[in-house]
Amino acid sequence: MNEDLAQAVKASKAPAIARAAAALRLLGRSEAPLGLNAIARELGLNPSTCLYVLRALAEEELVAFDADTKRYALAAGVLTLARGWLRRDRFAEVAQPALDRLATRFEVTMLGVQIFGLDHIVVIASSQTGRAFQLRAEVGSRFPALISATGRCIAAFGAASEDEIARRFAGLRWDDAPDFAEWRAQVEETRARGFAVDEGHYIAGVTVIAAPVWSNTGEAPGHALVAIGLTSALRKTAEDPLVSALLAGADELSRRLGGAGRGQ
Numbered sequence: 147m148n149e150d151l152a153q154a155v156k157a158s159k160a161p162a163i164a165r166a167a168a169a170l171r172l173l174g175r176s177e178a179p180l181g182l183n184a185i186a187r188e189l190g191l192n193p194s195t196c197l198y199v200l201r202a203l204a205e206e207e208l209v210a211f212d213a214d215t216k217r218y219a220l221a222a223g224v225l226t227l228a229r230g231w232l233r234r235d236r237f238a239e240v241a242q243p244a245l246d247r248l249a250t251r252f253e254v255t256m257l258g259v260q261i262f263g264l265d266h267i268v269v270i271a272s273s274q275t276g277r278a279f280q281l282r283a284e285v286g287s288r289f290p291a292l293i294s295a296t297g298r299c300i301a302a303f304g305a306a307s308e309d310e311i312a313r314r315f316a317g318l319r320w321d322d323a324p325d326f327a328e329w330r331a332q333v334e335e336t337r338a339r340g341f342a343v344d345e346g347h348y349i350a351g352v353t354v355i356a357a358p359v360w361s362n363t364g365e366a367p368g369h370a371l372v373a374i375g376l377t378s379a380l381r382k383t384a385e386d387p388l389v390s391a392l393l394a395g396a397d398e399l400s401r402r403l404g405g406a407g408r409g410q
Contacts (some may be wrong), residue, residue: 179217295356298342360405
């Protein structure tokens with residue numbers, strides 16, 4: 147069972163909507179169409195309930211059903227929703243040149259993510275170089291909000307209470323989890339420096355560096371620029387120039403989106 151999706155469905159105050167959203171996310175992650183029983187099992191639903199959800203999504207042209215294979219996949223209707231969102235959110239468009247430039251210069255994977263409070267972050271833009279080994283995160287990928295370097299930025303520059311942050315932190319899964327006191331000290335360091343680093347905690351052997359991006363929609367950062375690379379490779383290249391370039395890119399994007407930059 148996909149525990150994250152199943153838990154989201156159980157915790158929702160609007161279970162019908164949560165079930166539909168979970169089914170769409172599951173099909174979006176799957177590399178191949180899935181049958182009814184597989185979907186129901188992953189979402190923790192009984193097959194009759196799952197069938198009702200899938201039929202409703204098919205009627206809205208968000209899910210396609212293959213009568214020959216008895217399997218479900220995303221349908222083209224999701225593109226209509228995505229296009230509408232992309233027209234309203236400028237971040238992906240304005241961030242892409244910066245992501246491409248930084249990825250090429252420093253040979254790292256670059257992501258532009260949107261922050262949804264303490265719930266999660268979503269990758270909405272990415273760039274990679276042509277190196278043989280690259281760490282991939284597809285557009286549309288979701289991660290817990292407080293995980294890795296971006297999570298430290300969210301805790302440092304957001305307005306969430308200490309109790310709520312501690313509760314969310316307890317549910318995170320790391321390769322090498324820091325204890326909460328250590329992590330809080332890193333959050334304070336992030337607030338002072340304006341960027342965050344996760345060296346091997348979230349993914350062993352991988353360094354993640356994040357810088358927040360502000361817009362005119364609120365005091366907390368709504369997006370972040372994220373650089374991801376093998377720790378050994380980042381140590382061989384100059385990490386400080388990458389940090390400087392990442393901060394400069396985040397500040398420029400903040401200005402273009404109407405924000406102050408670095409919480410000012």
